[in-house]
Structure formats: structure tokens, C-alpha cells
Amino acid sequence: MSAFKPVLTQHIHQQDCHTLPFYQSEGGYSALEKVLTMDPEDVIDVVKNSNLRGRGGAGFPAGIKWGFLPKDMVKPTYLINNADESEPGTFKDRLLINKAPHQMLEGMLIAAYAIRCNLAFIYIRGEFYKEAEVLEKVLSEAYAANLLGKNILGSKYDLDVIVHRGAGAYICGEETALIESLEGKRGCPRLKPPFPALEGYLKCPTIVNNVETLSNLPHIINQGAEWFRSIGPEKGPGPKLYCVSGCVNSPGVFEEPMGTSLKKLIYENAGGIKNGNQLKAVLPGGSSSAILTAEEAVVLNMDFDSLMDAKTMLGSAGIIVMDDTVDMVQACLNIARFYAHESCGQCTPCREGTTWLVKMLTRMVQGGGTAGDIKMLYEITDNIGGLIDFSKGSFGKTICPFGEAVAWPVRSFVEKFEAEFINYIPQQETVA
Amino acid sequence: MPFIKIDEKEFEVAKGITVLQAALANGIEIPHYCFHPVLEVVGSCRMCLVQVEGMPKLQASCNTSIGEVALDKKLDGKYDMVVNTQTDAVKQERKNILEFLLLNHPLDCPVCDQAGECYLQDYTFKYGNAHSRFKEEKRVRPSESLGSNIVINQDRCILCSRCVRFTREISGTNELFVQNRGYHSKVSILKDKPLENLMAGNVADICPVGALLNTDYIHKNRFWNLDTIPSVCQDCSAGCNVDVFSQRDEIFRLTPRENHDVNGYFMCDIGRYGFHRFEEIERVNQPLVRNGKSFDVIDWAEAIQKTADLIEQSNGKTAGIVSPFHTNESNFLLGLMINGMLGMLPAIQAEEITYPSGFRISADRSPNQRGMNNICGGLAEDLSSEIKTQAIRGLYILDDGVDRELDDAWKEILAKMDFLIVQSYAMTDLAKLAHIVLPGLAPYEREGTITNDQDRIQWLRPSLSIKAESKPDWEILMLVNNALNKKAENFTGLDDVIIKMGEQFPNYSGITLFKIATQGIALNGKKM
Amino acid sequence: MKSKAQPKSGFSFADSERVERILSQYPDKKSATLPLLHLAQSQEGYISSSVIDTIADLADCHPSVVMDCVSFYTMLYTKPQGRHTIQVCQTLSCSLNGADSMVDHVRDKYEIEPGGTTADDRFTLMKVECLGSCGTAPVVQVNNDYHEGLSLEEFDQLLESLE
Numbered sequence A: 001m002s003a004f005k006p007v008l009t010q011h012i013h014q015q016d017c018h019t020l021p022f023y024q025s026e027g028g029y030s031a032l033e034k035v036l037t038m039d040p041e042d043v044i045d046v047v048k049n050s051n052l053r054g055r056g057g058a059g060f061p062a063g064i065k066w067g068f069l070p071k072d073m074v075k076p077t078y079l080i081n082n083a084d085e086s087e088p089g090t091f092k093d094r095l096l097i098n099k100a101p102h103q104m105l106e107g108m109l110i111a112a113y114a115i116r117c118n119l120a121f122i123y124i125r126g127e128f129y130k131e132a133e134v135l136e137k138v139l140s141e142a143y144a145a146n147l148l149g150k151n152i153l154g155s156k157y158d159l160d161v162i163v164h165r166g167a168g169a170y171i172c173g174e175e176t177a178l179i180e181s182l183e184g185k186r187g188c189p190r191l192k193p194p195f196p197a198l199e200g201y202l203k204c205p206t207i208v209n210n211v212e213t214l215s216n217l218p219h220i221i222n223q224g225a226e227w228f229r230s231i232g233p234e235k236g237p238g239p240k241l242y243c244v245s246g247c248v249n250s251p252g253v254f255e256e257p258m259g260t261s262l263k264k265l266i267y268e269n270a271g272g273i274k275n276g277n278q279l280k281a282v283l284p285g286g287s288s289s290a291i292l293t294a295e296e297a298v299v300l301n302m303d304f305d306s307l308m309d310a311k312t313m314l315g316s317a318g319i320i321v322m323d324d325t326v327d328m329v330q331a332c333l334n335i336a337r338f339y340a341h342e343s344c345g346q347c348t349p350c351r352e353g354t355t356w357l358v359k360m361l362t363r364m365v366q367g368g369g370t371a372g373d374i375k376m377l378y379e380i381t382d383n384i385g386g387l388i389d390f391s392k393g394s395f396g397k398t399i400c401p402f403g404e405a406v407a408w409p410v411r412s413f414v415e416k417f418e419a420e421f422i423n424y425i426p427q428q429e430t431v432a
Numbered sequence B: 001m002p003f004i005k006i007d008e009k010e011f012e013v014a015k016g017i018t019v020l021q022a023a024l025a026n027g028i029e030i031p032h033y034c035f036h037p038v039l040e041v042v043g044s045c046r047m048c049l050v051q052v053e054g055m056p057k058l059q060a061s062c063n064t065s066i067g068e069v070a071l072d073k074k075l076d077g078k079y080d081m082v083v084n085t086q087t088d089a090v091k092q093e094r095k096n097i098l099e100f101l102l103l104n105h106p107l108d109c110p111v112c113d114q115a116g117e118c119y120l121q122d123y124t125f126k127y128g129n130a131h132s133r134f135k136e137e138k139r140v141r142p143s144e145s146l147g148s149n150i151v152i153n154q155d156r157c158i159l160c161s162r163c164v165r166f167t168r169e170i171s172g173t174n175e176l177f178v179q180n181r182g183y184h185s186k187v188s189i190l191k192d193k194p195l196e197n198l199m200a201g202n203v204a205d206i207c208p209v210g211a212l213l214n215t216d217y218i219h220k221n222r223f224w225n226l227d228t229i230p231s232v233c234q235d236c237s238a239g240c241n242v243d244v245f246s247q248r249d250e251i252f253r254l255t256p257r258e259n260h261d262v263n264g265y266f267m268c269d270i271g272r273y274g275f276h277r278f279e280e281i282e283r284v285n286q287p288l289v290r291n292g293k294s295f296d297v298i299d300w301a302e303a304i305q306k307t308a309d310l311i312e313q314s315n316g317k318t319a320g321i322v323s324p325f326h327t328n329e330s331n332f333l334l335g336l337m338i339n340g341m342l343g344m345l346p347a348i349q350a351e352e353i354t355y356p357s358g359f360r361i362s363a364d365r366s367p368n369q370r371g372m373n374n375i376c377g378g379l380a381e382d383l384s385s386e387i388k389t390q391a392i393r394g395l396y397i398l399d400d401g402v403d404r405e406l407d408d409a410w411k412e413i414l415a416k417m418d419f420l421i422v423q424s425y426a427m428t429d430l431a432k433l434a435h436i437v438l439p440g441l442a443p444y445e446r447e448g449t450i451t452n453d454q455d456r457i458q459w460l461r462p463s464l465s466i467k468a469e470s471k472p473d474w475e476i477l478m479l480v481n482n483a484l485n486k487k488a489e490n491f492t493g494l495d496d497v498i499i500k501m502g503e504q505f506p507n508y509s510g511i512t513l514f515k516i517a518t519q520g521i522a523l524n525g526k527k528m
Numbered sequence C: 001m002k003s004k005a006q007p008k009s010g011f012s013f014a015d016s017e018r019v020e021r022i023l024s025q026y027p028d029k030k031s032a033t034l035p036l037l038h039l040a041q042s043q044e045g046y047i048s049s050s051v052i053d054t055i056a057d058l059a060d061c062h063p064s065v066v067m068d069c070v071s072f073y074t075m076l077y078t079k080p081q082g083r084h085t086i087q088v089c090q091t092l093s094c095s096l097n098g099a100d101s102m103v104d105h106v107r108d109k110y111e112i113e114p115g116g117t118t119a120d121d122r123f124t125l126m127k128v129e130c131l132g133s134c135g136t137a138p139v140v141q142v143n144n145d146y147h148e149g150l151s152l153e154e155f156d157q158l159l160e161s162l163e
């Protein structure tokens, strides 16, 4: 295999890489020029052929999602670029926004053109204040260069883009919560069906794609679907940004092909475990993925299907590394607390169950563990998010996948590090 | 039409309805909280999960609609959908949801006003676990007042959001909202914008648990002690269907009774709390005859005879004043008796209010204007001037029981009449002027039919007993009529009067109380 | 960030042109709610009830609907805050890299609990969830600015430098 050269992040170390002149000097917006001469359906076909799968977490094939849009365009169609980036362990979109914003914008233009959208949004998490400023600047550059607005580059195509800031809510990364939030409401996920492709923003057909997903599009257009499919596993190919954080020597975002080994990412890209400690556990796809023990982790490849087979998920590719000094019960409590804080609170199991977990785990770490606690942890997580056993399917107990997003990691912590949890139960309790 | 099977029952359903609707319509119970037939579906309580064949996950039945599937895809060769509400997974899931809902619940059913009508208590008994496994500290929050009539007990609230949706979708007043998120979510108001609207009382009815309470009813009584009578509100001509709850001759509350041709599921607060008006009224309980500035008590026989004599002596110069507050039967009998000039006092009008959901409080704040007009042929248009031109000497007034400011023309008429016979339950301004007062029944004591402003005839049923010597108004009128005509017209009951009414007014023919039942009959199908 | 603003009887946007621009961008008025709230908060320091009323008016909805939205989001404050909001990320990657001791540091040095404001209104301490910069843990956001990969000393210097 020839050495992989970064695609999305190839220029991020160069000066002024975020500016329009720089981007254009590297051939930027040539894909847009090409697309503007194409039939939108053909653009969708190219993306379908590329097997590009969403980078926001769910891994849904982008071209197929676009294909769900109604054919009779009676209502306007909207595109939303999901820059909410709130999954713990994930910080790749921020890099793309800061260092390659025009690549992302070109991607948005391509997607918007393909789905015949004339108004697109960048929903960016509220905390990314500086990044929102960067984007505002990028947009004004683009408007000035007729890359946005009316008759883009002399074509008949018009597009406006609005930067819309969130205001502090992880759940607004979930696409229907995001849409509610964009509409000026609480970020409570909607019931599905209807899916956003049919009824999204203002009840109009809406496509939500992640920053990284969109950033791939100029390259797919320029280099072709086949080229894209040749990078990593055919069913979920492409260059991929992996975020490695936690107990490693050089945390950061690393671009490697889909399917890169977790071992390489931790020990080569991220410089191995800090302070000479030993690897203990890894959350491979953000805090919503099921945890892997060191033994499991070092033999896995980071792609959608391999991780699914290992009963966890690629998610947002936020790799959180824990070394042998980490107390797994404390770490589990940290995660549970995050979810309790972020639950929108609509569904009974998620609203009540997440805080129950936190109360219980807090009691345990404070020395009040009781004999039945372990069993209860399994049951509560199952009751919030269904079974972790993929063969049985999740039980769909909540409106959105947040329920599973808390249940899976918490349950996996208990399952894989049960001894540590038992250690928190005072002797007299375990005997009894 | 899709053909489906739920548990062992098979039936056809309208395309597009949800599994929950199909089940409820066919007598299959699926426990649910957040679903309410007229509110937007939010699918958040997760209580209504069922097993749908062919789907790996349990489905929220309130958000699973039923469509038709292709012939070759039919289950068992015939069904468009097969639903099971009784699998172990479904039963377990209900237990789980109830467990979550009860984590922070104070479990204070013995002192809760909703006890007996609470779906949390009910479902827990039917589907839940016997005891809680929750060892942690409960979330404890104080009760709060949301408006002048509604308080919320936050600890009992299960956040189904019905009440919030009600103020957004039904009353359109928007006072309620969910504050904060997640575990800290709670139903709230802005301090300067409390829940004050004329539909507010309904939120307590639609709350599936004992979280929202009418202060008017709080701790006054227990549900199972009360008698319930299905009746009709008498505070405007919309004629909302109600249940009247009483015990030992005291009304405790009114709640709306479902009727999709009238009020849907709701009523307004004018009607809801209106019964209190009659609690402090100075009642007339015995027949009275004027003696100078005051009245003497007389017995019924004498009162009836005196009344008949006065009318007789006036030589046809007695006018009858019918009332939009009285039943069709009473008004009809007054018409029969007077057989001459009939009219009414100036109508009582207020603001008509229509809510976004279509719920309406009529401008006409009397219950039976339409019925009165229907069954009193030839009501004088301008009664006060007619009285003058026709030199009327006496009036027989079926008293509204509602005082109103009368104009000078009326004041003059009332002062000049030879006699006034007032049939009333209260010492109203008119009764005070009367020569004879005949004690009839108060609104919640009366029985009969009334016709709302959409021409729907409804059955007004009594909830309170007849006080002292008062008599049903229709009976008094029958007795006077019989005395006048020196013959006994034997109406043995209201149905007899209705038959007679139907002979004269074909629209009302063929009607009986039994046929009217609890949902009423639309008259506008018939010709007037 | 403005100092602890006294509740005013009425609120109006200082930059009405910006308000117009925001409103005209969106296909419906209600979508302008969040941007207007951000703008109002940058002007007032928090979302007062008269801000709510003003925005409800602009977005053409009931004030309770605006409050329903405001109370959902952690970045929108319904009470005045200190001049500087010290937001320490406490989620896993930051916690594994010393975030807990940073919270302890502020708590001990300035005698405030998370959520609390110093008596001189200088700081409000907040524990927040993942700031999307876990690779540079521990992360502290002060007002709008990220400070990444801080040692405890650097953090202390940063706090000292804030007026």
C-alpha cells in the first residue's frame, strides 16, 4: 500500500491556509466550477458511488440520504452543516473550520447544488465563538468573490449561507434537535418519522451533514468516486480524521485512511501512553461508544464495520485513551454525569435514568455501594438504552439515540471492568 | 382500509390512524400518558410501547401509523399490521417506565386529590412493580401556583407536557412552558404572565396524574365519595357537556364530558366554576303572596288558584315572559298557557370568545335561547312596546334568575301592571316586585331539555334535590294551566311534555329523553 | 462582558441595524430567536425578563416560548454573572488531564463554589461539559476565549490577569 497523504488536512500547517487566496492558489473551488456545469442528479450519483458515509456519528451514506429528498420540489430544500461538535473526545470539525474553512464551504456549495438548496446553515456550537467569527469572515470573502449569493460564478445557481450559533446543548448535535434549535426552540429531538429529508427545518425537506462529511466533497468531485473508494474499506472508505485524547503523549487530530489500526493511532500518531504507563481502555468513537479493553483495542481497525463487529462504534472517531492509573468507576461516573447534564429530558427513561445512574455511581464512589448495585447498573442501562447485544437489536426505548449513547458506554464500563465496581462495594455488603 | 390484528382482535381501521388510536377505538387498553386525542403527538412518555410484527424494536403506538401494505407483503396473507400489546417485552417495558416515573414521586396517593382518577396509580396497580428499587435521594420541589385557580405539585408531575401543549394548541394562550432541561425540567410560568385564561381549568382535567390541581377543589373531597351526573353547562348557549360531581346535595366540581359535536373534551371556567353562584342565593322555597311591602306564605293549592284567577280576570290581557334560562318544556308550557302574547326580557349578551382550537364561549350567556325561540311561536319582537299598544294588564314571568339593569320603559311597565306572577327560585329584583311568587327550581335542580345555539337538543339532568316546597317549573305551569282550563292535562313526566311539544313543532317530534341520552340530538337535520 | 447590569425597566437593542439584518436573513422570524438572544446577552450580560419580552415581540411569539428556549441552553444566563465567566471543562479527557484540580484551585483561592460569583463580581466559576477541544486538555473557556493545555500555574496567572 502506498503511503497515505492527508487530503482534508493537507494544508493545515501552512500559513494563511484559512484564507480564500490561499485556498484558490491550491486549486480551491475548481470542484464547484465543475459541479455547476453538472446536473444535480449526477452530482448525487457521484457521491453515492463514492460510498461516502457520514462523519457526524451515525455513518449514514451521504448520497443515499440526499436521494431521500422528495422529487417534486414544491417546498424549498435546506442544507444544514452540523458543526455542533459536542461529542466528548471529538475536536476535528473545529480544526477543519479554523484551518480549512473554504474546503468545507466548497463542500457545502456542492451539496447544496446537488440537493437544489438555496439557503444553507452552519449550525456551530455556541462555545465556538472564535470559529463562528472565522466563518463569518469566510462567508464575506466568498460573497465578495461571487462564490455565494446570486448567480454563483456566472451560473444560474444562488446560495446564501447563514452561520447560526448554538447556545450550549450537546443534544443539538442530533439532527432533529438541531433543527428545533435552529427554529428558535428548545433542542428536543423530534419523533421520527418523518425524517428531516421529508420534513425538517420549517417542515421543509432538509439535509443535515457533518463538517467533515462535507469537506470530503470537493475531493470526491475532483478525484472521482473510485479514487475515494480506494482509500480504506470499500464499504466505508475515504480519508478520516481521528481525534486522540486522554492519557497519550501527543494528543491531536490525525488524518489517516478509514480502517487505520487503533494501535497505530495511539502508539504512533499520538505518541503512546503518557508517563510510561500502560494502556488500559479506549473509547473509540466518542463517549457514546462502548469501551474497549486494552487487549481488544490494540487489534482493532478504525472503520464503521470493524467497530460494529466489536460491539462498539466508530461514531465521531473521538478516541479517548485511558491508562492504568485511571479509576474506571470514576471515569464511568464522569461519562454518566455528562449525559445526565445533557439529556433534553423529554423521554422518561433518559430523563430519569441518567440521573439515577449518576446518583448511584456517586454513592458508590463515596463508599456507599451496596450488594445489588452492579445488577442494578445493568438493569438501569438496559432500561434506558436497550441491550448492548447488537444481534438482539436495541429496543428503541427513547425518542433519539441519546438513550443508547448513555447506556452503551456505561454498561460496557461495568461489564468490562466489573471487578473495579465490585471493589467499591464495602466488604460487609458483598458478603451479605 | 387496512385490516389489522391487535392481540387476538381483528378489525379494519381508517388508513393513517395510529396503533394507539385503533386500539382505544376497539376497546383494547394500551397504557399511555403523553398522548391526548386533540394534542400534537410527542411520543415522550414511552409508556405506550408495543410489539409490531416485523419490527425489531418496540414501537411507540402513539406514533406508529397504520397503512396498507402490498398484497404479497400482507402478514398471514391478510393483515396490514399485526400488533401485540401483551408480550413479555412490552409488559416489562411498562414496568420499567413506571419505575422511572415513580422514582421521585412522593407516593402520597392517600392525600392526593387525583387518587382514584390517576393514571399513575392506576397503571402502577395494573402494570407496575410492587416496590421501588430506588435507594437514592428523591428530587423534592415545592408546589407552585400557576394561576389563580391552578397549582402544580412538581413532585407528582411526570412531564408528559399535555398541559403545555394545551396552552399552545388549544387555548393558544401559551402561559405554560417547560423550564430547564433533563432532570431539572419542570412545568412553569413567567412570573408576570400566569395561567389566566378562561380555559385554564382544563389543564387539571387533562393532567393524567395529580400534578395539576384546581384550587377550587383541592382537598375538598375524594373522587369515590362523589356522585356523578352527566349534564349540560347552563352558562352559555354553546351547551358544553359536563359531569357534575356532588355529595349530600352539594356540588363539588364540574368537569367537561366528551362530546365531539359540542365541546370536544373541554369547557370554560365560566361554566366550570359557575355553580358557586347558586350557593349563596336567597332562595324562595314556598309560594308567596304580596301583603303590602312584604309577602305572606301560602300553600300551593291557594297559590295556583290565585294565579289562575288573576290571569282569568285579566281577560286575555296577560302576557307571558319566557326565559332563555329555562328548559324547552317550561317555556313551551308557558306558551300553551298564555296562548296570546309571549316575549322575553332584553337578552343578556357578553363577548363571544373563540379559541384557536375552535372551542367557543358564546356571546349569548343563556343556555337555551335557541330552544326558547324554537318552541315559542311568535315571540313579540319588541315586547315592551307591544305591552303598551295591546294594553296588557298582567305578566306571568318565568324568571331567568339573573338580574339585569332594565331600561325606563320596562321599569314603567313593571310598575303599572295590575299583577306580576313571577315563577322563580330566588328573590330576584323581579320577584321582589311580584304579587305572587311561585317557587321553581334552581339550575342544578332542574331537569328537561335545552337546545344549544347549533340546534342540538340536550338533556339537562339534575344533581341537587328539590328544596322545601319548590316544584319543578314545568309542573307548576301544568298545574296553573289545568286550573285555568278547568281540566287536567296529565303530563306524567317530561317525555309527555316533549311529545306534546313535538305535535306542535315537528322538529321536536319523535324525541325522548332516552333518545337524547348523553350526547344529544342534532335538530338541524330536520325541517323547522 | 458587561458588569452586573441592574435589571432595567425596558430593554432595547443598541444595534438595531444588526437586529434587522438578523431578522431578514431567516425565512421565519422565530428562527432569529437564538441569534437575538446572543446579541442581547452580549449587550446586557444576561437575559432579563425585558429582554425576553423584546425578543418575543420581534420573533412574534409568546414570551413564555422564548423562556422555554432560553432555559434549555447553558450559555444563556437568566441572572447577572461576574465580569468573567471561568468555564472549566470537566468531561473525561480534561478530567484525565487535571481539570478537577483547576476547579479546586478557583474554589480555594476565590472561595466560590461552581455556579457562584465572587463578592466583587469579578469571576463566576462554572463547571462545563466537553468544549470540543479535548486534544488540548485541560481546557478553560474565559468568556468567549478558549485557553488550552494550561498548567495550574498558567491557569493561575491567567486568572490574575483578569480585571
Ligand SMILES: Cc1cc2nc3c(=O)[nH]c(=O)nc-3n(C[C@H](O)[C@H](O)[C@H](O)COP(=O)(O)O)c2cc1C
Residues within 6 Å of the ligand: A053, A054, A055, A056, A057, A058, A059, A060, A062, A082, A083, A084, A085, A086, A087, A170, A171, A172, A173, A174, A175, A176, A208, A209, A210, A211, A213, A214, A400, A401, A402, A405
Ligand atoms: C446525541 C447525538 C449527538 C450528536 N452530535 C453530533 C454532532 O455534534 N455533530 C454531528 O455532526 N453529528 C452529531 N450527531 C449525528 C447527527 O444526528 C447526524 O446524524 C449527522 O449530523 C448527520 O451528518 P453526517 O451524515 O454527515 O454524519 C449526533 C447524534 C446524536 C444522536
Ligand code: SF4
Residues within 6 Å of the ligand: A171, A188, A189, A342, A343, A344, A345, A346, A347, A348, A350, A351, A398, A399, A400, A401, A402, A403
Ligand atoms: S433520549 Fe434523551 S436526549 Fe433523546 S429525546 Fe429522549 S430525553 Fe431527549
Ligand code: SF4
Residues within 6 Å of the ligand: B152, B156, B157, B158, B159, B160, B161, B162, B163, B164, B187, B206, B207, B208, B209, B211, B212
Ligand atoms: S403537570 Fe400534569 S399535564 Fe403537565 S406535564 Fe406534568 S403530568 Fe403532564
Ligand code: SF4
Residues within 6 Å of the ligand: B233, B234, B235, B236, B237, B238, B239, B240, B263, B267, B268, B269, B270, B271, B272, B360, B361, B362
Ligand atoms: S363555553 Fe359556555 S357552555 Fe361551555 S362551559 Fe363555558 S359557559 Fe358553559
Ligand code: FES
Residues within 6 Å of the ligand: B031, B032, B033, B034, B035, B042, B043, B044, B045, B046, B047, B048, B049, B060, B061, B062, B063
Ligand atoms: S403515549 Fe406514546 S409515548 Fe407517550
Ligand code: FES
Residues within 6 Å of the ligand: A088, A089, A090, C089, C090, C091, C092, C093, C094, C095, C129, C130, C131, C132, C133, C134, C135, C137, C139
Ligand atoms: S473533554 Fe474537555 S474539551 Fe473535551
